[in-house]
Amino acid sequence: MSQPPPMSPDDARRQAIREHNLRAAAQNTANERLHVDPSDVAARFPFNGRWTRRDWAHASLFATLGALVIGLVPGFSNAMRVVEHAPEITTLALPLPPLPKAAQRAEPQRNWEVVRVEPGQTLGAIFQERGIPAATLHRLLDASPDRQALARLRPGAELAFEQAPDGRLLAFRYDRSDTERVELSVSGDQVAKKVIERPVEIRTAVISGKVGRSLFHSARRLGLSPSVINTLTDEVFRYDIDFDRDVAASDRFSVVVEQTWREGELIRSGPVTAAVFTAKGKPFTAVRFEREDGKAEYFTADGRPLKKSFIRSPIQYARLSSRFGTRRHPVLGTQRMHKGVDYAARTGTPIMAAGDGRVVSVGWQGGYGNTVVLDHGKGHTTLYAHMSRTAKLRRGDRVSQGQVIGYVGSTGLSTGPHLHYEFRVNGVHRNPLQHTMPPPEPLTGAALARFKAETAPALARIREVEQVLYASVSTDQDQRVAAAGTGKGGKG
Numbered sequence: 001m002s003q004p005p006p007m008s009p010d011d012a013r014r015q016a017i018r019e020h021n022l023r024a025a026a027q028n029t030a031n032e033r034l035h036v037d038p039s040d041v042a043a044r045f046p047f048n049g050r051w052t053r054r055d056w057a058h059a060s061l062f063a064t065l066g067a068l069v070i071g072l073v074p075g076f077s078n079a080m081r082v083v084e085h086a087p088e089i090t091t092l093a094l095p096l097p098p099l100p101k102a103a104q105r106a107e108p109q110r111n112w113e114v115v116r117v118e119p120g121q122t123l124g125a126i127f128q129e130r131g132i133p134a135a136t137l138h139r140l141l142d143a144s145p146d147r148q149a150l151a152r153l154r155p156g157a158e159l160a161f162e163q164a165p166d167g168r169l170l171a172f173r174y175d176r177s178d179t180e181r182v183e184l185s186v187s188g189d190q191v192a193k194k195v196i197e198r199p200v201e202i203r204t205a206v207i208s209g210k211v212g213r214s215l216f217h218s219a220r221r222l223g224l225s226p227s228v229i230n231t232l233t234d235e236v237f238r239y240d241i242d243f244d245r246d247v248a249a250s251d252r253f254s255v256v257v258e259q260t261w262r263e264g265e266l267i268r269s270g271p272v273t274a275a276v277f278t279a280k281g282k283p284f285t286a287v288r289f290e291r292e293d294g295k296a297e298y299f300t301a302d303g304r305p306l307k308k309s310f311i312r313s314p315i316q317y318a319r320l321s322s323r324f325g326t327r328r329h330p331v332l333g334t335q336r337m338h339k340g341v342d343y344a345a346r347t348g349t350p351i352m353a354a355g356d357g358r359v360v361s362v363g364w365q366g367g368y369g370n371t372v373v374l375d376h377g378k379g380h381t382t383l384y385a386h387m388s389r390t391a392k393l394r395r396g397d398r399v400s401q402g403q404v405i406g407y408v409g410s411t412g413l414s415t416g417p418h419l420h421y422e423f424r425v426n427g428v429h430r431n432p433l434q435h436t437m438p439p440p441e442p443l444t445g446a447a448l449a450r451f452k453a454e455t456a457p458a459l460a461r462i463r464e465v466e467q468v469l470y471a472s473v474s475t476d477q478d479q480r481v482a483a484a485g486t487g488k489g490g491k492g
Contacts, residue, residue, distance in 0.1 A: 110162055110171075111162055112160040112161070112162050112173070113160065113161050113162075113163070114158055114159070114160045115130075115158070115159045115160070115161065116156060116157070116158055117153045117154065117155055117156060117157045117158075117159065118155060119155040120155075121153065121155075122153065123137065123150050123151065123153055123159075124137060126159065130161060130163070130167075131167050132161075132163075132167075132169050136169050136186065139186070139189070139191050140172055140184050140186070140191060142191075143184060143191035143193055144182065144184060144193070145182075145193075146174075146176055146182065149176075150174065157174070157175070158174075158175065159172070159173070159174050160172070160173045160174075168186075169186050170185065170186060171183060171184065171185045171186065172184045172186070175198075176195075178198070178200050178260065178262065178267065178268070179197060179198050179199060179200055179262075180195055180196070180197065180198065181195070181196040181198055182194070182195055182196075183195075183196060198262055198263065199262070200260050200261065200262045200267070201260075201261045201262070202258055202259070202260055202261075203258070203259045203261060204256060204257075204258055204259075204273065204458075204461075205223075205256070205257055205258075205259050206254065206255070206256050206461050206462060206465045207219075207222050207223060207224055207254070207255050207257065208222075208252065208253065208254035208255070208462075208465050208466060208469055209221075209222045209252065209253065210249070210250060210251065210252045210253075211247055211248065211249055211250070211251045211252070211253070212249050213249060215229070215233070215243065215247060215253075216229055219232075219253070223266075223269075224255065224257070224269065225268075225269040225270070227269070227270060228255065228257055228269050228270055228272060231270070231271070231272050232253070232255065232272065232275060232277070234316070235298070236272060236275055236286045236298050236306065237275075237277050237284055237286065237306075238311055238312065239306055239307065239308040239311060239312060240284050240306070240312075241277060241279050241280075241284060241312075242312050242313060243317075244313075244317060244318065244319065244320075245320065246279050246280050247279050248279070251277070251278055251279045252277075252278050252466075252470065253275065253276070253277045253278070254275065254276045254462045254465060254466055255272055255274075255275045256272070256273040256274040256275070256458045256461055256462060257269050257270060257271070257272050257273060258270065258271060258273060271288060271296070272286075272288060273287070273288050273458050274286065274287040274288065274455065274458040274459060274461075274462060275462075276462050276466070285300055285301045285459075286298040286299070286300070286306055287299055287300075287301065287455040287458060287459065288455075289443075289451050289454065289455060291447070292447070299442075299443065299451065299455075301455075301459060302442065303442045303443035303444075303447075303448045303451050303452070304439060304440065304441075304442040304443075305440045305441075305442070307401075307440065308439070308440065309355050309356075309376065309380075309440075310354045310355040310376075310380075310382075310401075310423075310432075311352070311354050311355070311401060311402065313343065314343075314351055314352045314353070314354045314382075314384065314419065314421055315343045315345055315349060315350070315351055315352065315408065315419050315421075316349075316350075316352075317345075318343035318344060318345040318349065318408075318419070319343065319344045319345070320341060320342070320343060320344075321342045321343065321344035321418055322338060322341065322342035323338070323341055323431075323433070324338060324339070324340065324341055324429075324431035324432070324433065324434075325337070325338055325431075326338070339422055339429040340383070340385075340420050340421050340422035340423070340429070340432070341420075341421055341431075341432055341433060342418045342419065342420050342421075343418060343419045343421065344416070344417070344418045345408045345417065345418065345419065346408065346417060347388050347407075347408055347409055347410065347417040348388060348407050348408060348409075349407065349408040349419075350404045350406075350407060350408075351384055351387065351404065351405055351406045351407060351408060351419055352401075352402050352403060352404055352405065353374055353382075353399045353400065353401055353402065353403045353405050354374075354376075354382050354401070354421075354423075354432075355374075355376045355380075355382070355401045356376065356398075356399070356400050356401050357374035357375050357376040357377070357382070357398075357399055358374065358375050358396060358397070358398055358399070359372065359373075359374060359393050359394065359395055359396060359397045359398075359399060360373040360374060360375045360381065360395065361373045361395060362390050362393045362394065362395065363390070364411075365385070365412075366412065367412045367413035368383070368385035368386065368412050368413075368420065369385060369386045369387065369409065369410075369411025369412025369413075369414065370385075370386070370387035370388070370389060370390055370406065370409065370411045370412075371383060371384065371385045371386075371387065371412075372384045372387070372390055372393065372405050372406055374399065374405075379425055379426040379427075380423075380424070380425055381423075381424045382421070382422065382423055382424070382432075383420075383421070383422040383424070384405065384406060384419060384420075384421060385412065385419070385420040385421075385422075386408075386409055386410060386411050386412050386414045386417075386418060386419065386420050387406040387407055387408065387409050387411065387419075388406075388407050388408060388409025388410070388411065388417070389406065389407055389409065390405065390406040390407075391404055391405050391406055393405060423435060
């Protein structure tokens with residue numbers, strides 16, 4: 001004879017309630033039979049075999065109350081139901097698929113502590129700070145193929161250490177290059193070397209924004225690195241834009257730049273492929289192009305080199321304190337011609353050569369104080385005065401444009417630290433802020449055709465971005481930006 005299936009806990013509880021109610025009803029019935037006289041019942045509830053309207057009303061009322069009790073009282077309706085047996089559940093033991101080999105080989109979590117090299121720090125000092133013996137360091141250097149590089153750590157380089165709770169060095173790692181990481185594991189006197197490949201991805205990004213309160217902070221907030229910002233101000237646009245006086249908060253910039261990503265992290269930006277800087281109401285365009293000799297330069301959109309014979313200002317981030325022309329001399333107190341322009345700056349600020357040239361004189365020159373005079377050929381000379389000190393130059397030395405030739409001071413007839421800068425053509429003083437030089441020769445022939453083919457994609461990208469971001473700009477200005485606009489296409 002088969003056994004009934006076991007009841008669930010809920011069904012058992014309902015069955016218990018039902019049995020308890022039945023036992024209570026039976027007990028009440030027995031008590032009434034023992035203590036109540038039948039004649040009293042007949043006298044109390046006379047019934048002659050026929051139902052009156054009153055009986056029907058009472059019966060209907062009791063039936064309604066019973067239905068309400070069954071529907072509303074929790075558990076009562078469930079107790080009155082017939083117990084239904086739950087379906088039988090069968091459990092099968094199924095074999096799990098084997099783990100992938102990669103998961104079986106997964107290494108446990110490593111506890112690496114990353115250290116960033118500070119300026120002036122050496123590898124020996126870093127190991128000493130972490131309590132690692134010098135003997136361990138020497139074993140690592142002997143096992144590493146990059147001993148010379150580790151001996152000359154660059155500031156900002158990242159090193160990582162894995163140490164046991166007692167301080168013993170378990171492993172040491174460093175980046176040999178952007179794509180290779182070297183890990184040295186220490187076990188007793190043995191050192192095991194492992195080279196880990198770290199693939200990188202090159203992407204081309206278009207970053208556009210407005211100058212706002214500060215070009216540097218606005219560009220940094222958008223993701224441009226300090227080196228890229230310096231390239232824009234000190235190399236690309238320094239011939240056409242004076243970033244101390246020509247730039248307003250409403251001016252805008254767009255840059256096409258190559259970005260190097262590794263494992264989801266941006267590790268390097270540059271070089272600048274193309275850029276458009278709108279200042280003084282007009283766009284200035286620059287695109288990077290490599291000549292046949294492999295030398296990269298920046299050109300305008302029509303293929304003319306941006307580098308000019310002379311830079312706008314031989315000193316960066318300085319205030320123009322005195323212009324070219326007649327004025328009252330601040331020391332002598334007489335009206336006399338001011339044959340140059342003055343740039344106020346802190347003592348020690350570097351002064352650059354305005355163009356390629358040869359040193360004519362260097363040293364003290366009366367009221368000029370410490371002075372350097374350069375000859376740039378074709379009758380052009382420049383003079384830099386009131387220096388606190390000059391660079392290590394001698395007469396006849398060749399200097400290149402942008403080379404530091406001295407430092408701001410207040411020597412000679414000067415009331416404060418500044419640079420006095422003169423520009424002469426065939427011995428005649430000219431206003432360096434107004435004198436224009438003939439533009440350099442543009443690309444021609446096959447070089448120009450290759451230039452246009454290589455730079456057109458980047459210029460198009462800048463145009464697309466600026467048309468979306470600055471749709472409110474006048475049509476005429478947009479057309480000029482479009483003509484000036486986008487850079488060399490790249491990877492990514």
